[in-house]
Amino acid sequence: MATRSAIVLNAVLRLLKPVAALLLRNGVAYPAFVAALKTVFLEAAREELQRTGQKQTDSAVSLLSGVHRRDVRTLARVEVPDEAADEPLNLAGQVVGRWLSDPVYVDDEGQPRPLPRYGDAPSFDALVTATSRDIRARAILAELERLGMAKLEEGTVRLLEPGFVPREGFDEGMALLRDNLHDHIAAAALNVSGEQNFLEQSVYVDQLTAESAQHLHALSTRIWRQAFRTVMREAQVRFDEDQAKAPADQRVHRARFGAYFYAEKNDEQDS
Structure with a gap:
């Protein structure tokens, strides 16, 4: 044994x-x-x-x-390594998160609105200010444009990606991979040791065609977007309330909610 x-x-x-x-x-x-x-x-x-x-x-x-x-x-x-080096990425992620979840910045279908660059809410300046007063909207916009996630055209800022997944920037992509997988493994390890009971589940099915696997990927993506909006909206509410009401020494916890999908050809069945 x-x-x-x-x-x-x-x-x-x-x-x-x-x-x-x-x-x-x-x-x-x-x-x-x-x-x-x-x-x-x-x-x-x-x-x-x-x-x-x-x-x-x-x-x-x-x-x-x-x-x-x-x-x-x-x-x-x-x-x-200094974790403060990730601060621009973290702030950009917070701005995108509010843009995707705050009712002020989404349309009736829950999609992120194109935002005027300046002015009162809903504007890009107001979005950044609502997220943090410690960094200028110009710097966040430059970071999002560098990552291929947003674009300024004729005074309007548009979000190009449905979630915070940089199309450019290898360093930023690796930082997201590092943080997402670290927390996923940490949750699973604490669960198996009996120290926690974090949500950490998946659905597994095999003997599928490539078409069926692609269908499940598309379905999973749609469900994730719905879950993302729900959890992100509540997370934004809790964050804003804690910032306004809770002392700094109590605001020392972090949380991450995620989902993944993976499919491949099962070569073992060919042997």
């Missing part, structure tokens, strides 16, 4: 296959990945020691992570 460790390892190896493909397609081979992976194990080991109330000594971190003590000391001096 397989041990618990072996079961977990086999599951993780399975989910890492598309990650390995992504790395290889972008010039990251096994040695570079393994070297960088040490920092991930060290960070996870420190968090686990903190969670269980143990001291985060080099010996304890080394014992738990399996990383040599010399590397523990060396890698502790490695600078962690």
Whole structure:
């Protein structure tokens, strides 16, 4: 009978296959990945020691992570990437989220309105101001245009994409991939350990034709858009209320709701 460790390892190896493909397609081979992976194990080991109330000594971190003590000391001096670098992307996402969900900025069919560049609501300036007073509308517009998501024509700003998926900007696309998959895996891992009961479900069906798979993709996309508007609208209401009524030390939680669809030819049935 397989041990618990072996079961977990086999599951993780399975989910890492598309990650390995992504790395290889972008010039990251096994040695570079393994070297960088040490920092991930060290960070996870420190968090686990903190969670269980143990001291985060080099010996304890080394014992738990399996990383040599010399590397523990060396890698502790490695600078962690500044998450503030994602701030322009995050603000642009918040603006798009309000544009897609706030009744002021959508039409009767729930689609984002073309907005006058200036003026009172509904305008692009008013949209940005309603989201944040810390950044100018001009900067957000430039970012959305750079990402291929919005366009200014004859004084009107139009949203070109139905959701926040940049058509341009490799860095931004990878940031979204990183954050979405991190939270999805985190939810599943906490569920399987019994620590949480997050929503994390899917529907699976096989032995389909390509036409049926495409039909299900189109159906899933329509359902996602409906769910997105509902959840995003409520999220915007809760965000605005918390900003207005709750003290800063209570506004320390974040949430992510997502959906995905994947289909491929099942080669195993050809053998």
